[in-house]
Amino acid sequence: MKVLLTRKLPEIAEKILIKNGFEVVCYEEDKLISRRELLQLGGDADGILSLLTDRFDSGIINKLDSCKVISNYAVGYNNIDIKAASEKGIVVTNTPDILTDATADLAMALLLGCARRIPESDKFTRDGLFNGWKPKLLLGIELRGKTLGIIGAGRIGQAVARRAKAFGMEIVYTNKSKKDKFESETGARKLAVSQLLKQSDFISLHLPLTDKTRLYLDSKRLDLLKPGAVLINTARGEIIDEKHLVKLLRTKKVFAAGLDVYTNEPKIYKEFFKLDNVILLPHTGSATVEARNKMAELAANNIVNVLKEKEPLTPVNRIRGF
Ligand code: GLV
Ligand code: GLV
Numbered sequence: 001m002k003v004l005l006t007r008k009l010p011e012i013a014e015k016i017l018i019k020n021g022f023e024v025v026c027y028e029e030d031k032l033i034s035r036r037e038l039l040q041l042g043g044d045a046d047g048i049l050s051l052l053t054d055r056f057d058s059g060i061i062n063k064l065d066s067c068k069v070i071s072n073y074a075v076g077y078n079n080i081d082i083k084a085a086s087e088k089g090i091v092v093t094n095t096p097d098i099l100t101d102a103t104a105d106l107a108m109a110l111l112l113g114c115a116r117r118i119p120e121s122d123k124f125t126r127d128g129l130f131n132g133w134k135p136k137l138l139l140g141i142e143l144r145g146k147t148l149g150i151i152g153a154g155r156i157g158q159a160v161a162r163r164a165k166a167f168g169m170e171i172v173y174t175n176k177s178k179k180d181k182f183e184s185e186t187g188a189r190k191l192a193v194s195q196l197l198k199q200s201d202f203i204s205l206h207l208p209l210t211d212k213t214r215l216y217l218d219s220k221r222l223d224l225l226k227p228g229a230v231l232i233n234t235a236r237g238e239i240i241d242e243k244h245l246v247k248l249l250r251t252k253k254v255f256a257a258g259l260d261v262y263t264n265e266p267k268i269y270k271e272f273f274k275l276d277n278v279i280l281l282p283h284t285g286s287a288t289v290e291a292r293n294k295m296a297e298l299a300a301n302n303i304v305n306v307l308k309e310k311e312p313l314t315p316v317n318r319i320r321g322f
Pocket of ligand 1: 074
C-alpha cells in the first residue's frame with residue numbers, strides 16, 4: 001500500500017510507515033504541493049499525510065479513489081471538506097492533545113509580549129534609542145488581578161487559563177458546555193460572549209474554524225471590547241474581522257494584539273505592518289521540537305491503524321467499519 005506525505009516531516013513519520021510495510025512517497029519541495037502534483041503523486045495512494053495548508057475540497061477528494069485515510073498534521077482540520085471525505089468513505093484524523101502545551105505556551109508568550117511591549121522594546125533598544133533608565137519608558141500592563149477571557153475552553157483554552165492563573169489572573173470563559181472540573185481547578189466563570197468581551201482585560205481565542213465561527217469576532221463584537229484590552233489569536237485568522245481590529249489598534253481602543261494566524265495566510269493584511277502595538281508571528285503555535293515529533297508519530301500511526309483496519313487513534317469523522 002502506498003502513502004503520500006505532502007511535505008518532509010520529522011523522520012519518525014516515514015520510519016513508522018516503512019516499518020509497517022508501506023511504500024512512502026514524499027513531495028520533496030519545501031512548498032505547497034499543487035493540486036496537479038498531489039493527484040500525480042497521490043492519486044492512487046491508500047493514505048495521505050497532509051498539512052493544514054493543503055486544501056482537500058470535494059473536487060480533490062472525489063478523485064482520490066484508493067484513499068482510505070487523510071491524516072492531517074495539525075489539530076485543526078478546516079482545510080478538509082469532512083462531509084465530502086465521509087461520503088467518499090475516507091477517515092480523517094488530526095493531532096490533538098500533543099500540541100496543547102506548545103500552543104498554550106505561545107499564547108502566553110504573546111500575552112506577555114503584548115502586555116510588556118516586548119517586540120517594540122527590543123526594536124527600540126536595537127535602534128540605539130536606549131539612552132538611560134526612564135520612569136515612563138515603555139510602560140506596559142501587569143497581569144495580576146486582570147481578567148482573562150478564554151473564548152473556547154477546549155484543551156488549549158484550558159491550558160492557557162491554567163498558565164494565566166499562575167500569573168494571578170481571573171479567568172472567565174465562553175464555551176458550548178459548562179466545564180465543571182475546569183471551573184473548580186481555576187475558579188473560571190462561564191459568561192455569555194458579550195459579557196466576556198465587556199469584562200475582560202485580555203482575550204485569548206481558542207475556537208476551531210467552522211462556518212459558525214467564521215468572523216465570530218465581527219465588528220459588532222469587537223466594539224464591545226473594554227478600552228485598553230489585549231487580544232490574542234492562536235486559533236484561525238478567519239475568526240476575527242481583521243480590518244476592524246486594525247481600526248481599534250490604531251486608535252489604541254485595543255492596547256495590543258498578538259496574532260499567530262491570519263485570514264489570508266500566508267498573506268497578511270498590510271495595515272498590520274504599520275502598527276507598533278501588534279505582534280505578528282508566522283503560525284508557529286505548535287512549532288516546538290517536542291510537539292512536532294509527537295505530531296509526526298501520531299499522524300503516521302493514524303494511517304497505520306486505518307490501513308491495517310484498526311481503530312484510528314484520533315479520528316474527526318466516523319466511517320462505517322471503524
Ligand atoms: C495549527 O494551526 C494546527 O491546527 O495544528
Ligand atoms: C529597577 O531596575 C529597580 O531597581 O527598581
